[in-house]
Amino acid sequence: MNHRIAYYITAHGYGHAIRSLEVIKDLQRTGPNAALTIVSAIPSFLIAQNLDAPLPQRKHSLDVGMVQRDSLRFDLEATRQVVAALKERQQALVEEEMRFFERGRITAIVADIPFLPFVAASRYGIPNVGLGNFTWDWVYQHYAAGDSRWQELVDWIREAYRHCELFLQLPMNGDCSACPRVVPVPLVARRARRGRQEVREILGIDEERPAYLISFTALDLPPDAQRRLERVPGAVFLYREPLRFRFANAYCVDEADVSYAELVAAADGVITKPGYGIIADCLAQRTPVIYTDRGDFPEYEILVKEMNRRLPVVYLSSEDLYAGRWEKAIRQLPICENHTPTMATDGSRVCAQAILRHIVERSGK
Numbered sequence: 001m002n003h004r005i006a007y008y009i010t011a012h013g014y015g016h017a018i019r020s021l022e023v024i025k026d027l028q029r030t031g032p033n034a035a036l037t038i039v040s041a042i043p044s045f046l047i048a049q050n051l052d053a054p055l056p057q058r059k060h061s062l063d064v065g066m067v068q069r070d071s072l073r074f075d076l077e078a079t080r081q082v083v084a085a086l087k088e089r090q091q092a093l094v095e096e097e098m099r100f101f102e103r104g105r106i107t108a109i110v111a112d113i114p115f116l117p118f119v120a121a122s123r124y125g126i127p128n129v130g131l132g133n134f135t136w137d138w139v140y141q142h143y144a145a146g147d148s149r150w151q152e153l154v155d156w157i158r159e160a161y162r163h164c165e166l167f168l169q170l171p172m173n174g175d176c177s178a179c180p181r182v183v184p185v186p187l188v189a190r191r192a193r194r195g196r197q198e199v200r201e202i203l204g205i206d207e208e209r210p211a212y213l214i215s216f217t218a219l220d221l222p223p224d225a226q227r228r229l230e231r232v233p234g235a236v237f238l239y240r241e242p243l244r245f246r247f248a249n250a251y252c253v254d255e256a257d258v259s260y261a262e263l264v265a266a267a268d269g270v271i272t273k274p275g276y277g278i279i280a281d282c283l284a285q286r287t288p289v290i291y292t293d294r295g296d297f298p299e300y301e302i303l304v305k306e307m308n309r310r311l312p313v314v315y316l317s318s319e320d321l322y323a324g325r326w327e328k329a330i331r332q333l334p335i336c337e338n339h340t341p342t343m344a345t346d347g348s349r350v351c352a353q354a355i356l357r358h359i360v361e362r363s364g365k
Contacts, residue, residue, distance in 0.1 A: 009040035108127040
């Protein structure tokens with residue numbers, strides 16, 4: 001039987017998309033008869049950069065994650081209001097998805113980690129699988145302690161996750177117990193196909209020159225900060241779309257024939273906020289991290305703890321980040337010690353096999 005799978009991905013940040021696109025690649029390899037449609041508001045360039053062949057994308061969102069003010073700060077009250085609006089529209093949204101299943105002859109869904117698709121799949125009677133390192137009820141429960149208005153929304157989301165038939169729980173995880181059946185899986189991470197030296201030759205960067213990858217969805221550095229970074233001795237700073245910088249030692253690598261994982265592997269360090277996708281990349285490539293604040297987001301402490309266990313890391317305050325005062329952190333980075341061997345990184349293959357196995361067992365075909 002040819003399975004037609006709708007793969008839902010939250011558009012909060014890039015981490016969910018990056019790991020799910022790795023799983024999708026393995027779904028294509030493992031189940032060549034599976035036809036996939038990506039359902040997400042993620043930027044199309046992420047799909048183009050991370051998949052070997054294009055897939056249809058339905059630009060649609062069924063969760064909000066956090067409403068971001070910029071790359072580091074989010075608006076908690078705006079987030080609550082958007083989630084509350086989703087709750088008010090639940091019936092219409094679920095019915096819309098069921099019509100989509102009918103039109104597209106969808107036979108199964110996967111979700112990382114929107115919750116309403118599980119409700120729609122359950123009502124429509126098709127298999128469903130969840131994937132992630134947390135669920136949104138766990139994130140929002142953190143805020144309910146200080147604002148009781150969140151609790152009704154948390155309970156609603158938790159009830160939606162109860163329709164999840166199988167949840168594949170990634171490492172560095174929060175509480176995923178809202179889903180009735182949780183199965184741990186290894187880390188999903190992109191792997192570099194070429195080594196540091198080869199990638200640096202492609203980029204035209206001397207092996208001895210210190211190079212640092214700036215990894216944010218957005219980072220607005222004022223002119224004086226960019227001038228300060230120009231004075232970091234010998235350093236080159238790499239970046240990719242959608243970032244844009246105008247200082248002399250900043251190198252846009254959009255046109256280079258290298259993957260993001262290869263950029264991570266070629267760098268002496270990655271400058272970022274802790275997010276699942278980029279930290280997974282650094283763990284897989286054994287690349288040091290200079291990390292900054294992320295606001296009051298419960299996943300942050302989990303990621304920071306794991307980074308400190310397994311990688312050389314240095315903390316850079318958000319104030320110093322925006323001021324371009326990076327040189328001290330860069331100088332400290334080489335002296336950090338690695339404490340623990342890396343974790344298994346074959347999660348995309350394991351997840352793809354588990355997804356297809358569940359669909360076959362559940363559908364009987």
